[in-house]
Amino acid sequence: MGEKKRKENYEPQFVFDKRNYKFMLIGVAFIALGFILMTGGGSDDPNVFNPEIYNWRRIRLAPAMVLLGFAIEVYAILLKPDSKEEN
Template sequence: MKKDNNIQKQEFLFGKKNYLFMLIGIAVISLGFILMAGGGSDDPNVFNEEIYNWRRIRLAPTLVLIGLGIEIYAILLNPKK
């Protein structure tokens, strides 16, 4: 019986640089969601103005969108260049 010497080498779909940018994007998105959390009131009859502060309304959604942009860049990045 003859053995086949044409063994194909398994390659990843993305390169190391792509995965690095993906991890950075996930970290930025996670930071955005962490900054967005909280601000509620323990008593449902008391309104807490903290829910409308700058961090939750402007900073956190901006970080999530930047993270999504980094993810798109990581997917479209050509690892061979």
């Protein structure tokens, strides 16, 4: 009898809240944007050097976006869920 009552009152709980998942998606978007910004700048001919590969966007901005995305991911994981009273 007690086990049946306990199973009826059982509600599965997610590890993260909706807010955590929002931050995780924002972090993934930053990481993806960083990798997209890193693309390009190559040369079609391997004998010709293209200095565009050392562009500010590829050397500074894109890695910073990726690192910021990873930092947002860590924040999303460590974000404390709203406290709920269980009485």
